Amino acid sequence: MMIYxxxxxxxxxxxxxxxxxxxQEAHRVRTKVQTARVQLPGWRNPRAPR
Incomplete structure (x- = not known):
């Protein structure tokens, strides 16, 4: 019984x-998507080709 x-x-x-x-994974993805949407002047997207 104990094993059950x-x-x-x-x-x-x-x-x-x-x-x-x-x-946690969903929160991390949500944060990543929201951060990617922010377009700050003077900042470049790290995933954008150079």
């Missing part, structure tokens, strides 16, 4: 970790 409880706890922990990492 351990397996359930590990499954729940992995689900929480996955949700947390997906949230």
């Amino acid at each position: 409880m351990l397996a359930a706890a590990m499954t729940l922990a992995m689900l929480v970790a996955t949700a947390f990492s997906l949230h």
Whole structure:
């Protein structure tokens, strides 16, 4: 019985970790997109070809 409880706890922990990492990745991408939209005078886009 204890092994089933351990397996359930590990499954729940992995689900929480996955949700947390997906949230962080989405936030990072959102921030990157918003930053790319900002066009400041005197700044160049680092991804633009030279």
